[in-house]
Amino acid sequence: MNSSYDMLCVQPSSDGVQVIQLNRPEALNALTTQLLDELASALSVAQSDSDVNVVVLTGSKKAFAAGADIKEMAERDLVGILNDPRQQSWQRISQFSKPLIAAVNGYCLGGGCELAMHADVLIAGRDAKFGQPEINLGIMPGAGGTQRLVHAVGKSLAMQMVLSGQPISAEQAQQAGLISEITQPELTLHRAIEIATDIAKKSPLAVRLAKESILKGMDTDLATGLRFERHAFTVLAGTQDRNEGIAAFLEKRKAHFTGR
Amino acid sequence: MAFEHILYSVESGVALLSLNRPKSLNSFNESMHLEVREAFKLIRKDKQVRALVITGEGRGFCAGQDLSDRNVDPNAESPDLGLSIERFYNPLIKSIQDLPMPVICAVNGVAAGAGANIPLACDLILASRSAKFIQAFCKIGLVPDSGGTWFLPRLVGMAKAKELALLGDSVDAESALAMGLINRVTEDDTLREEALTLAKRLAAQPTQGLAYIKRALNQSFDHGLHAHLELERDLQRLAGQTKDYREGVAAFMEKRSPDFKGK
Numbered sequence: 112m113n114s115s116y117d118m119l120c121v122q123p124s125s126d127g128v129q130v131i132q133l134n135r136p137e138a139l140n141a142l143t144t145q146l147l148d149e150l151a152s153a154l155s156v157a158q159s160d161s162d163v164n165v166v167v168l169t170g171s172k173k174a175f176a177a178g179a180d181i182k183e184m185a186e187r188d189l190v191g192i193l194n195d196p197r198q199q200s201w202q203r204i205s206q207f208s209k210p211l212i213a214a215v216n217g218y219c220l221g222g223g224c225e226l227a228m229h230a231d232v233l234i235a236g237r238d239a240k241f242g243q244p245e246i247n248l249g250i251m252p253g254a255g256g257t258q259r260l261v262h263a264v265g266k267s268l269a270m271q272m273v274l275s276g277q278p279i280s281a282e283q284a285q286q287a288g289l290i291s292e293i294t295q296p297e298l299t300l301h302r303a304i305e306i307a308t309d310i311a312k313k314s315p316l317a318v319r320l321a322k323e324s325i326l327k328g329m330d331t332d333l334a335t336g337l338r339f340e341r342h343a344f345t346v347l348a349g350t351q352d353r354n355e356g357i358a359a360f361l362e363k364r365k366a367h368f369t370g371r
Numbered sequence: 372m373a374f375e376h377i378l379y380s381v382e383s384g385v386a387l388l389s390l391n392r393p394k395s396l397n398s399f400n401e402s403m404h405l406e407v408r409e410a411f412k413l414i415r416k417d418k419q420v421r422a423l424v425i426t427g428e429g430r431g432f433c434a435g436q437d438l439s440d441r442n443v444d445p446n447a448e449s450p451d452l453g454l455s456i457e458r459f460y461n462p463l464i465k466s467i468q469d470l471p472m473p474v475i476c477a478v479n480g481v482a483a484g485a486g487a488n489i490p491l492a493c494d495l496i497l498a499s500r501s502a503k504f505i506q507a508f509c510k511i512g513l514v515p516d517s518g519g520t521w522f523l524p525r526l527v528g529m530a531k532a533k534e535l536a537l538l539g540d541s542v543d544a545e546s547a548l549a550m551g552l553i554n555r556v557t558e559d560d561t562l563r564e565e566a567l568t569l570a571k572r573l574a575a576q577p578t579q580g581l582a583y584i585k586r587a588l589n590q591s592f593d594h595g596l597h598a599h600l601e602l603e604r605d606l607q608r609l610a611g612q613t614k615d616y617r618e619g620v621a622a623f624m625e626k627r628s629p630d631f632k633g634k
Contacts, residue, residue, distance in 0.1 A: 295606065295609065
């Protein structure tokens with residue numbers, strides 16, 4: 112438990128994996144400006160911490176995050192929203208370049224769902240609920256919900272979720288491709304750490320460029336994406352980790368990557 | 372907390388929830404649904420409770436939906452029966468299935484409509500000799516709900532399930548036992564006592580482990596073997612972390628009877 116954050120528990124990293132837990136259980140982890148700012152800061156710290164290769168982001172048993180803090184939102188007028196400091200936090204969160212895995216249990220709604228979609232890999236407990244209920248308040252998703260959700264689940268389901276505000280189950284989320292695995296709720300974090308630990312053993316350089324290539328491809332045309340992929344692939348040719356990886360394979364032993 | 376349409380009490384780790392509208396054969400109206408929902412909240416909150424018995428007051432167990440309670444707007448073309456299923460019956464069935472402890476249903480008389488299917492959602496079903504199960508839906512143009520069309524084929528096979536659901540004939544306790552629909556038949560006057568005895572026995576068992584067993588069995592028909600083997604692995608991993616597992620092993624090694632706490 113790191114005392115520098117009021118609304119997060121940041122655990123010390125182990126095997127290259129750091130767990131960050133959203134910690135406002137009394138408010139179902141509703142995302143206040145402070146919570147988002149703390150999360151963005153914790154991720155920047157993890158970004159420059161060489162002991163951290165992968166971050167697992169999780170909430171509580173009951174809620175990953177049930178949305179934005181509505182009381183806070185009510186106080187913002189048009190000008191307030193125009194100068195909303197949260198935008199900067201979202202920006203910082205999306206720039207995290209190490210793998211980010213979301214372990215979701217319970218409610219994952221509104222800003223919470225948008226936050227989860229900032230992760231590279233999402234897994235969820237059997238009882239998780241994903242939704243964008245903003246429309247019920249006469250507003251709409253404002254942190255990527257109308258963009259990332261379409262990538263994740265396709266147009267029809269994204270429209271249905273955003274326009275009706277009705278949440279979907281973990282099972283539906285998996286069928287649609289929003290999450291990659293469903294777990295027993297008690298094992299969601301365990302499984303996320305398992306996946307993270309596995310990724311943390313790979314070459315951090317290869318992992319980073321692979322992540323970047325996938326994200327690049329999602330917001331550009333195929334030709335540009337392929338070109339980016341080729342360049343990234345070529346960059347890896349100059350790394351020690353590539354030589355080690357190939358040598359270890361040929362010598363039938365485990366590779367030891369150093370990130371060089 | 373005072374209830375009007377149900378009786379709720381807790382004794383020696385066992386919660387007893389009894390439907391209490393005997394004049395209308397304990398049929399469900401909105402208030403009874405809300406009270407049952409409230410009782411389930413109490414059960415989940417109360418750390419003392421390690422088994423649940425559901426039964427009915429008077430001569431019937433439950434006659435399903437109280438048809439006089441269906442709010443039909445005279446200006447509407449036809450009622451939307453999906454609404455009350457969505458709001459009340461489906462959440463109730465899910466609550467029973469998801470409750471992390473054994474649920475025993477003591478069917479003390481006629482069980483018709485949704486009242487015939489609520490028992491099927493429970494883990495063990497005891498019925499008094501004079502109890503009757505009636506899938507009455509087909510007689511008024513409806514479909515067995517509250518999980519009826521899902522539970523029946525699983526319990527009695529497809530042929531019997533179709534017979535029960537399409538003909539809607541009354542099935543007595545003995546026949547229900549013979550076809551595998553229920554677990555035990557008791558004399559009328561000993562039903563509740565036997566159900567409570569069984570529940571007390573279960574309440575002294577490793578509750579968390581029983582909850583995992585229940586979860587695995589409830590999901591068994593929905594999985595292929597490979598997925599289910601993985602589920603068993605996951606649940607065993609969780610069960611192995613319980614204090615009761617340690618106590619169980621220790622008691623076995625020390626040749627004494629275990630003292631399970633349900634955690």
